[in-house]
Every structure is written in C-alpha cells, then in structure tokens.
Amino acid sequence: MALVSAENRGLRLAARYATLTLVALVFMFPLVFMVVSSFKPDQQLLSDTSSLRAFLPVGDISLDNYYAAFRRAPIGLFMLNSVFVTVTTVLLSILLCSLAAFSFVFLEWTGRNVLLTIILATLIIPFETIAVPLLLFVSKLPWLGMEGIAWGWLNTYRVQIIPWIVDALTVFLFVQFFKDLPRELIEAARVEGASWFMIYRKIVMPLSGPVLATAAILKSLKMYNEQYLWPLIVVQDEAHRPVMVGLGYFFQLQIAWGEVMAYLTLISVPVIGFYLLMQRAFISSIASTGVKG
Amino acid sequence: MATLKLKDFRKSFGKVEVIKGVDLEIGHGEFVVFVGPSGCGKSTLLRMISGLEDITSGTLEIDGRVMNDLPPKDREVAMVFQTYAIFPHMTVRENMAFGLTIARASKQEKQQKVAEAARILQMEHLLDRHPSQLSGGQRQRVAIGRAIVRNPKVFLFDEPLSNLDAALRMDMRMEIGKLHEQLDATMVYVTHDQVEAMTLADKIVVLKDGRVMQVGTPMDLYHDPGNLFVAGFLGAPSMNFLQVDVQTVEGDDAKVGNAALKPINVAHKDRLNGSGKAILGVRPQHVEAAAPGEGMLLGTVEFAERLGSETVVDMVLKDDSKFIAAFNEDKVFEPGQTVDLVFDPAQAHLFAPSDEVETVH
Structure with a gap:
C-alpha cells in the first residue's frame, strides 16, 4: 500500500473543509438573509436581492421594521402562547407516552402487541386527513371549568394541547429505548420489592436521559x-393564537417584507436558544434515531 | 433462614414444557446448587422460585407457606444475577439500600444495615462510588450486598460468577462459601460450573431437560452417580464409558468384560436389564499404569496433556473406543506408545445400556 504523502493529505483536508463550508453556507444563507433583511427598508431589501448585498448589513440599516412589526401584531402574546402550548404539550407527552411505552414493554397483558401495532400504524396517516373530523369532534367536547361545564373547545389552549400530547412517534421512541434496557435491572427491582410504578419512577426514567x-x-x-393548520382552524381569537398563525398579520393587501423578516427573526429566537442549549443532545438524538422533526 | 419445598413443579412456555415435574426439599440453612448443561432449566427453576416466572403447575412452599401466586416482592427472597443488575444511576450505598428505601425503612436502619453488609463484604470504602467506577468483582459484591441488606429468607444466585475472570471467580467462590457460613442462610445457587457446584454445595441437584437426574451431597454424586448422565457430568475429565458384556451375575456382583477389557467383577446395584449388555464407567483419575502385560486394559496413546501436577492422556483401546486416563504425576507419553492400565473394580460403576450414554466433555 502506498503511503499518502503529507502534501496529499493536506490537499484532501482542504477539499473536505471547502465542501463542508460550502454546505454550511447554503444552509446559513436563508437565515442570514432573514436577519439582515429585517434591518432594511422594503425598497432596498428588494433591490439588494439581485446581488450579494442581500446577505450584508449595508445601506439604510435601522430597527424601523421591528417597531412596525410590534405595532402590527401582539408578538409577545403570540410567543407566550406558543411557548406555553409547546412546554405543556412536551411535558404531558413525555409523561403519558413513556407510561404507555412502559406498559407495552414491561407489563404483560393480552392484546398489547396488537394495540402497539395499531398505534404505530397511525404514523402513516397525514394530519390533514383527520383535521376536519377532529375539528368537528373538539368543537362539541365538554370541559369542566370554573363556571361549570362548557361545550366546545374552540379558541382555547387545551384544543391546541390535548390532541397533540400522545403521538405514535414518541411512544415508539420510548418503546425502542425501553426494550434495550437490561431486563435484569427491572427484575432485580421487582425482587427487591419495587412496585411497577416505582420501577418506572426510580429505575426506568432515571436511565432514560437520552430518549427523554x-x-x-x-x-x-x-x-x-410546525403548528399552523390546526390552530388556524380551531383558534379564531387573538388571545390564544400561536406564532405561526400570527405570520398571517403580515400578509395583508400589501406585504411588508421587512416586517415579515423582523417578525420571523423574533420568533426564531426561542428556537435558536433552545437549540444552543440542547445542541449536544439534539445532534446525538438525530444520530441515534435517524429522525428529524 | 427458611425451608423450601417444591412439589411437582412444572413450567411451560406455550406448548413447550421446560420444567417437567420437579420435587425437591431444601432445609434450613442449606446451600443447594442447581447444576446442569445449558438449557436444562436450572435458571428457569430459580426464576420460578423468585417469582419472576409463573409456576405453570405444582406448588412452591417457603417456610410452609404456599407462594405460587405471590409477586416476587412478597416472597422474601433476594436474587443475585449473572449480569450483576446493579442500578447504574445510583451509588453503591443507594444500590444496597434500595430494598429498604422501597420498604420505607428509617434512615438510621438503612445506614446501619448497609454498614453491616459493607463490613461483611469488606467494601466500606466503595459506598459512595457509582457502579461505573467499580470492577466486575466489586459490582458483584454490591449485588450480593444488596441481597444481604434485606435479610431475606432465601438467597437466590443465578450464575453469579460467570461474568468474572478465572482468578476472581475463585476468590468470589470462596467468599460466597464464607458468606454462607457467616449468615447461616438458605441459599439456592445456579451454575453450569461443576467446580462451583462441588465446592459450595451442601446438596447438588443435577438437572437435565427439565428433570432432576439426582440429588445428593457432592461426594455422593461423585462417588456414587445414580445414572450415566450424572456420572458423565460431574468430574473432569469426564468418566470413561465402556460397552461391556455381562458374563455372569453372582449376588451383588456381575462379571463383565469385552474385547479390550479382561473380565472383572463389579457391583451391579440392580441396574442390569438382563440384555447381557452393560456400560462400565471408570473415572480417568482411578486409572493407573501397570507393568507391561499385567494390565486390565491396553491403550494406545493419541496425545498427552502435561499439566505439571497431573498428566491427562487420550488413548484408544483395542475395540477402537476412546479412553482417557489422568495420572497423578508428571509423565512423558509418546503418541503411538501402548500403555497397560489397571483400575480398582470397586471404584468402577455399572449402568444398564438403556440408560443412554451422554457424556459431557
């Protein structure tokens, strides 16, 4: 086997970095364009798109678009709505999906395999096909609130949260992970006297960091x-509207592109922050599951 | 301490019966070892006692109380697994106190019992470590500690030493033996390693295909195996089996021989089936070399293994059957060399030919 010369290796490394940089740039461009454009007046923004200036913060730079965006839509409220719905759904989802998976993997009951298969089969149904039946369903559901029973869930947080708590993918992720946990740990805990719920709480969940x-x-x-279609049809009032539906405020008769970019930049902040916080877990989760949201 | 009683114990997985009616009594403070080849059902039997597997039929009594339908936690047993099964996210202390934590024991009680178990196992200095910082032997010690802390009626060990290397296995084996003496507890121990079985057990239960082949003290089983399977399973190298013809039967003795073996008298123990054929078992260690022409058997050496303290020689007899002899000294043998062999007929065992030959090497 011929030895690769140092020069050759250097070249190869350079080529690799060049390729990676190029790919990174392709993915970065839209983001950079969004942020840079949010500081430009519409006229300049549009004329800049024909040149590299589109990606540079040059010319008439100001925060005017942000002021205008805040005047046009209650951005803070929308973001709070979205964050509230997201956090609540995620917490309930982790709790219920992991409990379901625990039962599927560790408890023995008739029909569990059939039920799991049915749940997993729902993965192939696109949400759009069940949106209308679901709408009819939730519009008639009762809810016990402070003022007694109310009928219909439209224009609430719960209509944005409850239908999304349990999903096949999350159950599947937990099932796969639980199956790989050493069986003896569960058995040892059983012999030691732990109840099933205690095994869930004290053994299984503490060991489930990666899948969590x-x-x-x-x-x-x-x-x-990605919550757009559902809140669009079930939430008509501004008070419960999430960020993605809020984007519609900027696509009126005349589209103010600068404001659109300012709005998008603002609502991206929580996601980018969340990503930076969870970067490591995020990358390893994609690597381990081969799934991207 | 407790007594254990298994009555017509059976277990089926679907249509396959893996435990086919086991009857067994285990006394207070006894150390009982289940031994047998893989797939004989020894681990399943242990798991049925622990409650991790359902009992298909039969009864399990611990201290006179039927335990069949009680979950593992109510059987007052503790189990040590081959893979240790200690909880990786807890410290050694938390692992050992787990059962007490579940039972909502007081902090003081936990501390005292963990300290006591740690003292017995000489691992006080490890209590605040996590399992990932421990060696295999230390991990298994934690698992044993976890069992001790709960002061169970019965200790169950499922091949606890199989994942350890040879030297460590010997150390831990001795420690488990000492532990049994110290705690004076009833212990049931599963292994496929006959050395562990022979050295630890008060009573060995030899299993094959879900059935008990023989129960007895290690020396009973070694010196007086009740059937071919037990004869072939215990002892290394395993017992030689010669197909012999029964020439005459007089009283307790039968005169047997074949083309390779000069006729000898052996106790038949009522095992002959009248077919005129029998199987003679001779342990390799009971064979000695004789002066040329004076042997009962003539073997041709195929190869020899010199171990220093003993020499194990694989030979072929005149009737082309294989024969192994283990000499209690360091000797040189050349392939092709013939050796005259003798053995004491009183130490040989006679079995009926219908008792299928199954040797485990």
Whole structure:
C-alpha cells in the first residue's frame, strides 16, 4: 500500500473543509438573509436581492421594521402562547407516552402487541386527513371549568394541547429505548420489592436521559415550528393564537417584507436558544434515531 | 433462614414444557446448587422460585407457606444475577439500600444495615462510588450486598460468577462459601460450573431437560452417580464409558468384560436389564499404569496433556473406543506408545445400556 504523502493529505483536508463550508453556507444563507433583511427598508431589501448585498448589513440599516412589526401584531402574546402550548404539550407527552411505552414493554397483558401495532400504524396517516373530523369532534367536547361545564373547545389552549400530547412517534421512541434496557435491572427491582410504578419512577426514567432528550426536542420543534393548520382552524381569537398563525398579520393587501423578516427573526429566537442549549443532545438524538422533526 | 419445598413443579412456555415435574426439599440453612448443561432449566427453576416466572403447575412452599401466586416482592427472597443488575444511576450505598428505601425503612436502619453488609463484604470504602467506577468483582459484591441488606429468607444466585475472570471467580467462590457460613442462610445457587457446584454445595441437584437426574451431597454424586448422565457430568475429565458384556451375575456382583477389557467383577446395584449388555464407567483419575502385560486394559496413546501436577492422556483401546486416563504425576507419553492400565473394580460403576450414554466433555 502506498503511503499518502503529507502534501496529499493536506490537499484532501482542504477539499473536505471547502465542501463542508460550502454546505454550511447554503444552509446559513436563508437565515442570514432573514436577519439582515429585517434591518432594511422594503425598497432596498428588494433591490439588494439581485446581488450579494442581500446577505450584508449595508445601506439604510435601522430597527424601523421591528417597531412596525410590534405595532402590527401582539408578538409577545403570540410567543407566550406558543411557548406555553409547546412546554405543556412536551411535558404531558413525555409523561403519558413513556407510561404507555412502559406498559407495552414491561407489563404483560393480552392484546398489547396488537394495540402497539395499531398505534404505530397511525404514523402513516397525514394530519390533514383527520383535521376536519377532529375539528368537528373538539368543537362539541365538554370541559369542566370554573363556571361549570362548557361545550366546545374552540379558541382555547387545551384544543391546541390535548390532541397533540400522545403521538405514535414518541411512544415508539420510548418503546425502542425501553426494550434495550437490561431486563435484569427491572427484575432485580421487582425482587427487591419495587412496585411497577416505582420501577418506572426510580429505575426506568432515571436511565432514560437520552430518549427523554430526543422526545422533548422532536416534540418541541414540532409544536413550536410546525403548528399552523390546526390552530388556524380551531383558534379564531387573538388571545390564544400561536406564532405561526400570527405570520398571517403580515400578509395583508400589501406585504411588508421587512416586517415579515423582523417578525420571523423574533420568533426564531426561542428556537435558536433552545437549540444552543440542547445542541449536544439534539445532534446525538438525530444520530441515534435517524429522525428529524 | 427458611425451608423450601417444591412439589411437582412444572413450567411451560406455550406448548413447550421446560420444567417437567420437579420435587425437591431444601432445609434450613442449606446451600443447594442447581447444576446442569445449558438449557436444562436450572435458571428457569430459580426464576420460578423468585417469582419472576409463573409456576405453570405444582406448588412452591417457603417456610410452609404456599407462594405460587405471590409477586416476587412478597416472597422474601433476594436474587443475585449473572449480569450483576446493579442500578447504574445510583451509588453503591443507594444500590444496597434500595430494598429498604422501597420498604420505607428509617434512615438510621438503612445506614446501619448497609454498614453491616459493607463490613461483611469488606467494601466500606466503595459506598459512595457509582457502579461505573467499580470492577466486575466489586459490582458483584454490591449485588450480593444488596441481597444481604434485606435479610431475606432465601438467597437466590443465578450464575453469579460467570461474568468474572478465572482468578476472581475463585476468590468470589470462596467468599460466597464464607458468606454462607457467616449468615447461616438458605441459599439456592445456579451454575453450569461443576467446580462451583462441588465446592459450595451442601446438596447438588443435577438437572437435565427439565428433570432432576439426582440429588445428593457432592461426594455422593461423585462417588456414587445414580445414572450415566450424572456420572458423565460431574468430574473432569469426564468418566470413561465402556460397552461391556455381562458374563455372569453372582449376588451383588456381575462379571463383565469385552474385547479390550479382561473380565472383572463389579457391583451391579440392580441396574442390569438382563440384555447381557452393560456400560462400565471408570473415572480417568482411578486409572493407573501397570507393568507391561499385567494390565486390565491396553491403550494406545493419541496425545498427552502435561499439566505439571497431573498428566491427562487420550488413548484408544483395542475395540477402537476412546479412553482417557489422568495420572497423578508428571509423565512423558509418546503418541503411538501402548500403555497397560489397571483400575480398582470397586471404584468402577455399572449402568444398564438403556440408560443412554451422554457424556459431557
């Protein structure tokens, strides 16, 4: 075998970095364009798109678009709504999906395999096909509140949260992870006198860090980034509106692109912050599951 | 301390019966070892006692109380697993106190019992470590400690030393033996290693295909195996089996021989089936070399293993059957060399030919 010369190796390394940089740039461009454009007046923004200036903070830079965006839509409220819905859904999802998976993997009851298969089969159904039946369903559901029973869930937080708590993918992630836990740990705990719930709480969950991170990340991104159609049809009032639906405020008769970019930049902050916080877990979760939200 | 009683114990997985009716009594403070080849059902039997596997039929009594339908936690047993099964996210102290924590014992009680178990196992200095910082032997010690802390009626060990290396296995084996003396507890121990079985057990239960082949003290089983399986399973190298013809039967003795073996008298123990054929078992260690022409058997050496303290020689007899002899000294043998062999007929065992030959090497 011929030895690779140092020069050759250097070249190869340079080529690799060049490729990676190029790929990174391709993915960075839209983001940079969004942030840079949010500081430009519409006229300049549009004329800049024909040149590299589109990606540079040059010319008439100001925060005007941000002031205008805040005047046009209650951005703070929308973001709070989205964060509240996301956090609540994620927490409940982790609790219920992991309990379901625990039962599927560790408890013995008739029909569990059939039920699991049915749940997993729902993965192939696109949400759009069940949106209308679900709408009819939730519009008639009762809710016991402070003022007694109310009918219909429209224009609430719960209508944005409850239908999204349990999903096949999250259950599946937990099932796969639990199956790989050493069986003897569970058996040892049983012999030591632990109840099933105690085994869940004291043995299984503390050892489930990786899958908890994966499930939380995937669910958070879905709830914050991709909730558009459902809230659009079930939430008509401004008080419960999430960020993605809020984008509609900027696509009126005349589209103010600068404000759109300012709004997008603002609502991206929580996601980017969350990503930076969870970067490591995020990358390893994609690597381990091969799934991206 | 407790007594254990298994009555017509059976276990089926679907249509396959893996435990086919086991009857067994284990006394207070006894150390009982289940031994047998893989797949004989010894671990399943242990798991049925622990409650981790359902009992398909039969009864399990611990101290006279039927335990069949009680979950593991109510059987007052503790189990040590082959893979240690200590909880990786807890410290050694938390691991050992786990059962007490579940039972909501007071802090003081936990501290005292963990300290006591740690003292017995000489691991006081490890209490605040996590399992990842321990060696295999130390991990198994934690698992044993966890069992001791709960002061169970019965200790169950499922091949606890199989994951350890040879030297450590010997140390831990001795420690478990000492522990049994110290705690004076009833222990049931599963292994496929006959050395562990022979050295630890008060009573060995030899299993095969879900059935008990023989129960007895290690020396009973070694010196007086009740059937071919037990004869072949215990002892290393395993017992030689010669197909012999029964020439005459007089009183308790039968005169047997074949083309390779000069006729000898052996106690038949009522095991002959009248077919005129029998199997003669001779332990390799009971064979000695004789002066040329004076042997009962003539073997041709195939190869020899010199171990220093003993020499194990694989030979072929005149009737082409294989024969192993283990000489209690360091001797040189050349392949092709013939050796005259003798053994004491009183130490040989006779079995009926219908008792299928199964040797485990």
